[in-house]
Structures are given as C-alpha cells and as structure tokens.
Amino acid sequence: MPRSAVVIDREYLKHQPGDLHPERPERLKALLDLTAELDSGSFKLLPPRAATREEVELCHSKDYIELVESTSQVNRYALDGDTITSRDSFGTGLLAAGGFLNLLDAIAAAELRNGFALVRPPGHHALKDRAMGFCLFNTVAIGAQHLRRQHGAKRVLIMDWDVHHGNGTQDAFYRDPSVLYVSTHQYPYYPGTGAIEEAGVREGEGYTMNVPLPAGCGDEEYLRVFGDVVIPVAEKFEPEWILVSAGFDPHRRDPLGSMDVTEKGFGAMAALLIALAEKQSGGRIAFLLEGGYDLTALKNSVFAVLHEMKEKSAIDLPGKSGGEAIEPLIRKILKFQERYW
Ligand SMILES: [Zn+2]
Structure with missing residues (x-):
C-alpha cells in the first residue's frame, strides 16, 4: 500500500501567463517527467478536481471570484502587474485548489499518510479580494480552512519556506489562533511584508511567526533556523496537521531569489517537518508547490522532498560551527517570540 500521494496532471499546464513569464507551464512539465518515474508501491497518483465555489469562498470574496472567472472570456488579462491570466487560468486555479483538497481528504481518511500537490498557479500571495505575485487563489489557505470545516481540525501549522513572504496566507489567518503561520523568507524583498513584529492581532496574536532572512542564506542558515526556531515553536503549538507552502525559489540557481539553498537543504527541511508530523500530527503532512x-533546481528539489516522504534519511543539523552569521537574528526572533512560546 502506498503511504504517500502525488497530485499532478497535464491540466495544470493550461494556465498560460505568457512566454516570458517565470511562472510558466514548463515548470510543471519538468515535474510530470519526474513523477512519471515514481514507484507505484510508494506513491499513489491522485487526480485533480475543480474546487467548488463554496470551497474557494472559504478564503475569497464572491466579487473577486467572479472577477477571476470573467478573465476566461479574454485571451489575456492583467489582474495585477505580474499576475496575468489566459482563458484557462480560472479553471486551472480551481483545479489547483481542488487537487490540494483531494490530497487533504485522502490523508484525513487515513488512506495515505502524506503527499505533495504539484499544482500551479501558486497561491500564497493571493488576498481575499486581490490577485498578486502570480497567485490567483490561495490554495494553502483554502486547504487549512477546509481542514477546520470538514475535518474538525483545531490546530493547523502552515510552514512557508518560499523565498517570498506569503502575505496572502498571513492575512487570511492574522486574527486566527487555530492556524499557526510560520514563514522563512528573503527580507526586505517582494512583497515587502513579513517583519519579525508582524505576529497576528487580537486572538491571533502570537500565531504568525516571521523569520525574515538576509539574502545569501544557504542550507546551514536555514537548518539553524529550523532547529532553533521553527521546530521548537511548532512543537509547542502541537499541530494536528502540517501544511507546507513549498516554494523552491530559495534555491541557489533560482533567477528570482538571492538565497543559496540546495536540493539537499530542501530535503533536510522536509525531513524535519515529516519527523515533526510523525511525532505530533499522526504523520499528517501535505506539501504544496x-x-x-x-x-533543474525545481526538479531536483521536488525529488529530494519526495525522497524524504518515502524514506527518512539521517539529517545533519549544523553543528555549532554552521550558520553562525545569522545567530544575532535568531536571538532577536527568540527574544521577540518569548512572550508567546
Ligand atoms: Zn516565491
């Protein structure tokens, strides 16, 4: 019996923001080649489905959904400066959200332990009524709300390691103590949010944790952050579910980010989160592209994460000699977080 799932489909190629756009269908094509070779004893391929209107409304306004739907009538529409749609973008956005929900439902039914939704367009910048940064619908946020409504989840951890701050996801749960949003990101950088002091408001205060990192951070710095900050705080939260906004733009080869992470680093971060899931959330962890x-970086990094889902490897956390350049920053974050955790 496979214990892991992958959601991927040629339908996700249909959103076409333009030949020169970095978020292009070729990203998914590279991953289709990769997943075609996965062993079926370990991985089950889950089909996508379109999210329903009600499911998308968990995180977006009716007016905004109608606006995105209306873009299906024109060949090209700019929802914001860098979020461009084609006729199939609305439909592909619904499939991205629905594909992730299919994965969550399969894990909730204990048919599978974990999985990776390899879908596009991405989602973590999308706000309640605004597209942003290549994102139409906030898939991870819709997923977390779905877990609460349909599966009674009381504590969901969203770990976002994309190089950009997930402002849309932060915004969706800023007043909500049932979702702990943790983000590591390059800072200052697009979209400009994600300072240490942005920690949530009212009942949600303390349930947003930002780890803004200077450009140039690599595996050692990221693993130090995970070992010293992310995992200890996540453990205290005791998540029932772990959702990972897995962006691979902190990779050293990425043309948009300025970080120095390798595929090995992504594998190690995934392994730490999978270990946390095994310990605290019944193994329930879902990765989302x-x-x-x-x-090349994308393909190798996704492969590294899939490998960790399949079999745990020994993780070398940096010793006292690794990542010390960001020790003052880590101390500052721990000092700030002391009041909450
Ligand atoms: Zn990004």
Whole structure:
C-alpha cells in the first residue's frame, strides 16, 4: 500500500501567463517527467478536481471570484502587474485548489499518510479580494480552512519556506489562533511584508511567526533556523496537521531569489517537518508547490522532498560551527517570540 500521494496532471499546464513569464507551464512539465518515474508501491497518483465555489469562498470574496472567472472570456488579462491570466487560468486555479483538497481528504481518511500537490498557479500571495505575485487563489489557505470545516481540525501549522513572504496566507489567518503561520523568507524583498513584529492581532496574536532572512542564506542558515526556531515553536503549538507552502525559489540557481539553498537543504527541511508530523500530527503532512523558477533546481528539489516522504534519511543539523552569521537574528526572533512560546 502506498503511504504517500502525488497530485499532478497535464491540466495544470493550461494556465498560460505568457512566454516570458517565470511562472510558466514548463515548470510543471519538468515535474510530470519526474513523477512519471515514481514507484507505484510508494506513491499513489491522485487526480485533480475543480474546487467548488463554496470551497474557494472559504478564503475569497464572491466579487473577486467572479472577477477571476470573467478573465476566461479574454485571451489575456492583467489582474495585477505580474499576475496575468489566459482563458484557462480560472479553471486551472480551481483545479489547483481542488487537487490540494483531494490530497487533504485522502490523508484525513487515513488512506495515505502524506503527499505533495504539484499544482500551479501558486497561491500564497493571493488576498481575499486581490490577485498578486502570480497567485490567483490561495490554495494553502483554502486547504487549512477546509481542514477546520470538514475535518474538525483545531490546530493547523502552515510552514512557508518560499523565498517570498506569503502575505496572502498571513492575512487570511492574522486574527486566527487555530492556524499557526510560520514563514522563512528573503527580507526586505517582494512583497515587502513579513517583519519579525508582524505576529497576528487580537486572538491571533502570537500565531504568525516571521523569520525574515538576509539574502545569501544557504542550507546551514536555514537548518539553524529550523532547529532553533521553527521546530521548537511548532512543537509547542502541537499541530494536528502540517501544511507546507513549498516554494523552491530559495534555491541557489533560482533567477528570482538571492538565497543559496540546495536540493539537499530542501530535503533536510522536509525531513524535519515529516519527523515533526510523525511525532505530533499522526504523520499528517501535505506539501504544496508554490514558487521555484529554475527548472533543474525545481526538479531536483521536488525529488529530494519526495525522497524524504518515502524514506527518512539521517539529517545533519549544523553543528555549532554552521550558520553562525545569522545567530544575532535568531536571538532577536527568540527574544521577540518569548512572550508567546
Ligand atoms: Zn516565491
């Protein structure tokens, strides 16, 4: 019996933001080649489905959904400066959200333990009534709301390691203590949000944790952040579910980000989160593709994460000698978070 699932389909190639756009169908094509070779004893291929209107409304306004739907009538429409649609974009956006929900439902039914939704367009910048940064619908946020409504989840951890801050996801749960949103991102950088002090408001205060990192951080810095900040805080939260906004644009080859992470680093971060899921959330962890614009880096990094889902490898956390350049930053974040965790 496979214990892991992958959601991927040629339908996800249909959103066409333009030949020169970094978020292009070729990203998914590279992953279709990769997943065609997965062993069926370990991985089950789950089909996508279109999310229903009600499911998308968990995180977006009716007016906004209608606006995105109306773009199906024209060949090209700019929802914002860099979020461009084609006739099939609305439909592909619904399939991205629905594909992720299919994965969550399969894990909730204990048919599978974990999985990776390899879908596009990405989602973590999308706001309640606004497209942003290549994102139409906020798939990870819709997923977390779905878990709460349909599966009674009380504590959902969203870990977002995309190189950009997931402002849309942060916004969706800023007043909500049932979802802990943790983001590591390049800072200052697009979209400009994600400072340490952005920690949530009212009942949600303390349930947003931002780890803004300087450009140039690599595997050692990221693993230090995971070991010293992310995992300890996540453990105290005791998540019932872990959702990962897995963007691979912190990779050293990525043309948009300026970080230095390798596929090995992504594998190690995935392994730490999978281990946390095994310990605290009954193994329930779902990865969702966000950014990542170098095709080789994307393919190798997704492969590294899938490998960790299949079999745990020994993780080398950096010793006292690794990643010390960001130690003052880590101390600052821990000092700030002391009041909450
Ligand atoms: Zn990104």
